[in-house]
Amino acid sequence: MNRTVVLVGALIVTPLIVVLALSFGKDPRAIDSPLIGKAAPTFTLRDLDGDVVALEELRGQPVVLNFWATWCQPCVVEHPLLIASANRYEGQVRFVGVIYQDEPQDIRRFVSQRGSWGPSLIDTDGDVAIAYGVYGAPETYFISSDGVIAEKVVGAIRPDVMASILGPLL
């Protein structure tokens, strides 16, 4: 075979193999958040009762910030776990929900039927979701007691994942 052809073929194929090799073992749906290890964007929102909640006021305890909606099936699936976790870590961790592309009356109906694990805040313009780099619901952000984002979980969270992330934050 012509040496030139082999050389050119190697030049084209080698970078492709390197890129593929580096990507093996990674979850193709997982998107790293650039906010991990950085200060959590601060916000002030109203909850379903009209009370104002500011993230800054929650400093001093770890915060589990969950973006959710009633139309999102994984959110419905993880709802009992969030209730159980909020009970388990009561007084140690603050659980706060942000309504993602949903109507407050639907959230009210949902929590009246299935219970609540914390305040659900109304993000009318969606700017809090954007500031946190939310792609869809549910997404859960674990914020340390000094206001730094320690971890982000996409999709319905599992009990073991919840415990393993919250453990070091307590």
Next chain:
Amino acid sequence: MKPIHVALLLLLTASIVVSSLDAREDLGVDSATSMGQPNGTPLEGFELEQRTEELSSLMRCPVCQGLSIADSPTLLAQAMKSEVRQFLAAGYTEAQIFDYFEQSYGEFVRLEPKAEGFNLVVWIAPVAALLLGLALIVHRLRSSKKETTPIGEATPVDDLDSYRQRVKQEVGS
């Protein structure tokens, strides 16, 4: 109604409107902390709409397949575009706005990656591949020219003798 009552009513209405506006401004994300003071001139009217479209067409919709937030009909893209408009109206520059969205979504939010660092590969590779292809074509053309018999040069008669013999045999003459 006495003028004093009208004046009091107007004052009350104005205070309610102002307080409701204040409450609206206080709610939401504290973007000023991460963006700092606006470095540009506040835009309005046609210029604001035009720049909003320009910037939105350069920003990737996070939940779409290769669509900009200008082209995407999703709620998230519309919310992002609305924020772009608000930032431009407040006087934030293109660089400040892109930095803000990059803080939450990373460089992924740029439809055109910045021409720096490893990203340069994306800009240089197509040109390099084109030049390499041209060089190969030129090389092949030159080498095939050397191997080809020059036009006008007669084919040696001896090469055809074997064929003539075979034709004669098969025809049987």
